Amino acid sequence: MIGLGLIGGSLVRAATAAGRVTWGATASVETADAARADGYDVARDTDEALLRARDEDALVVLATPLTAVATVLRRVDAMAPECRLTDVVSVQAPVTEAVLRLAPRTRYVGGHPMAGTAESGWPAGSAKLFDRANWVVIAEDDTDPEVWADVAELAWACGSLVVPSGVREHDAAVGRISHLTHLFAAILASVAAAGNDPWSGAGGDDGALALTLAAGSFADATRVMDTRPELVLAMCEGNRAGLLPAVDDALGRLGAARGSLASTGGLAATVNAGHQARMEWHELRSAPARRTIPRAPLDLAELRKLGHAGTQLTGWSA
Amino acid sequence: MIGLGLIGGSLVRAATAAGRVTWGATASVETADAARADGYDVARDTDEALLRARDEDALVVLATPLTAVATVLRRVDAMAPECRLTDVVSVQAPVTEAVLRLAPRTRYVGGHPMAGTAESGWPAGSAKLFDRANWVVIAEDDTDPEVWADVAELAWACGSLVVPSGVREHDAAVGRISHLTHLFAAILASVAAAGNDPWSGAGGDDGALALTLAAGSFADATRVMDTRPELVLAMCEGNRAGLLPAVDDALGRLGAARGSLASTGGLAATVNAGHQARMEWHELRSAPARRTIPRAPLDLAELRKLGHAGTQLTGWSA
Known part of the structure; x- marks a missing residue:
């Protein structure tokens, strides 16, 4: 060893x-x-x-x-x-x-x-x-x-x-389930803290209100940002080839959700797909x-x- | 009541x-x-x-x-x-x-x-x-x-x-900390399950490997997708005005991370900002x-x- x-x-x-x-x-x-x-x-x-x-x-x-x-x-x-x-x-x-x-x-x-x-x-x-x-x-x-x-x-x-x-299947899979999760956690925490709020009359760039109200789902989704940044970077940057297609897929899906929310106001396609994927995950775990x-x-x-x-x-x- | x-x-x-x-x-x-x-x-x-x-x-x-x-x-x-x-x-x-x-x-x-x-x-x-x-x-x-x-x-x-x-500050804050978290969870689960893997020789559209390996951070980050989709939709769609700027901010940051990963291979700006935001959240909680x-x-x-x-x-x- x-x-x-x-x-x-x-x-x-x-x-x-x-x-x-x-x-x-x-x-x-x-x-x-x-x-x-x-x-x-x-x-x-x-x-x-x-x-x-x-x-x-x-x-x-x-x-x-x-x-x-x-x-x-x-x-x-x-x-x-x-x-x-x-x-x-x-x-x-x-x-x-x-x-x-x-x-x-x-x-x-x-x-x-x-x-x-x-x-x-x-x-x-x-x-x-x-x-x-x-x-x-x-x-x-x-x-x-x-x-x-x-x-x-x-x-x-x-x-x-x-x-x-295979090597590449493995790296693509962990890119999607682990490294993209870390990237999303980083972005979610940053968006909350930036408080980039076009309405706020009180100064704009201040996330104190959002961070004060944040709990539950936000806490869980950003938990991995407690890890030292150099460890996260070594992991994510080390899997550049596996992470890139995952990021592209996520960008496409987030862009589609944005378009739908802005035009019809609907998010059903995004949320239903997410729920179904999570149910598939549960099924695989309960009957591997x-x-x-x-x-x-x-x-x-x-x-x-x-x-x-x-x-x-x-x-x-x- | x-x-x-x-x-x-x-x-x-x-x-x-x-x-x-x-x-x-x-x-x-x-x-x-x-x-x-x-x-x-x-x-x-x-x-x-x-x-x-x-x-x-x-x-x-x-x-x-x-x-x-x-x-x-x-x-x-x-x-x-x-x-x-x-x-x-x-x-x-x-x-x-x-x-x-x-x-x-x-x-x-x-x-x-x-x-x-x-x-x-x-x-x-x-x-x-x-x-x-x-x-x-x-x-x-x-x-x-x-x-x-x-x-x-x-x-x-x-x-x-x-x-x-204020009304709009509130809706913007929960858009960032809660509704964007739900949207991210949906997309993360979908990307994992889709298995949109350009390398895979075994059929492409199959996320079984990724979902089988998924645990820990993925499980926490997608937990809210256990909620019935109609409840998530009512919440997120009901806050269209507060959620849209949060999605735009997230799209900008994810796009920047993608560009950096593809060009220099570096994700330091994204990960450091996420870690710092999470530390701010901890500080606010420990000394409100x-x-x-x-x-x-x-x-x-x-x-x-x-x-x-x-x-x-x-x-x-x-």
Whole structure:
């Protein structure tokens, strides 16, 4: 485990609890001390952890922020150039591109466990973090089936459900459900605070009244703006290619709503579609498509198709 | 109290608990029976309730949906044409306009207690609903100070904080914090479900993957789409004038974010502004501006100024 923050630290705990041999590395002396004090095996440095992974043909997990990925990959290429490799960074295209460029001989299969909390760092970690979470495991045509199985088994060992996906489908999906949500939250908060009120006789640019009255739905919809801006930026800007089509779709829909509101005064098309989409989401959650798959041979195109239909894989078929 | 749904029913309970003489009317026989069974005074019909209000110079509270306001106002004009009148309908401009047209002799002062739950109807009501809630009381230059004081005292008796506002400032503020939030929720859910993914090789128009992965921030940001669409539509369409400038502001900001993301890849301006706005909201909540005001004379322009600055009034000065 390279990186022992919230995700990496939780993963070390979860995998250890599941009976796996784990060891980690972190750039932070404080984190290393804390993890060792909690009884976990932390190497002196990244190189040491990677050499051991090479010697034992272990699965290396990249659990750093996106900004540190290139640095770590250079060490991977130097120390364990053909290792089994996955990541839990989040956005897939930039990590995949960096792996191809900096550690091209690794047997890399991208991953994204969709779990987190508002906290960060080793102390906030928990072996239970991935329980019942979706864990996307990338299945492209050139994916190594052995390593795909390694990553899926790690996810299952941590209590997660495996959702296979292509790189671009994954990035487009998280662009729509997560990164667009962050962008909308930013804009909603800004519009409220700007108080750009053409009627106001009292000065115009003052959102104190709106912010004072804001509660309930506004509080929930802008909650993610509590996160430090640099983390939101790293996430959203890192998924530029996946976020752009989502923004364009949203702009089209908001423009259509605006036109309808201004001309006929009606918003039925917008609101009905939104309600129906939310009901679809509830239905998928209450009756998820879950199944097992045969261990071999792995059909990568079939895996992508299952993920595309929202299927959660629970393990190997008997 | 004309209307005994969630808001009207809670208000009757809260005002009664505060020692006030209250009576109500409702178009629903079921609701009337339920309220009577709970010990509340429910008139045979709206006319009877209004005649009694005329005889006792009581404050009449319009607590119906916006769609029923015109019908009730015609009865007000027939039965108690000069009564003290307020409302708890929500959007102010359409109610004010209807009062001027249909019951022009009433001493009307608009109001908006900003409280609610996901439930509706008499059984969902609670005497505690308005506790610590903001209750906007409209202060225009032609507002009757006696009735303004009546409405403020009712709000205080129910445990609320009074925020004075002009009609248009109020409607613009709720357009930004509530109705735009609903519109954003609708669009966010639709974009996720549409799965308008230019990359997807598996059919394009399928949001199953995105909806399966959606949780956390998406769930919170689209929560209001659980509400029945007709209620959302009544609210948003009823505030067309207050919502349009908010949508235009949002379109401008979303377009700017899109341009920046597409050209430089940066979203710092958008995200930093959103974070700062959210921090302003937290600050206002943790250190709200609260004060008392002298009972007489009421300075209506000064009241609007206080509300514009986000001031919550807690009672009369000693």
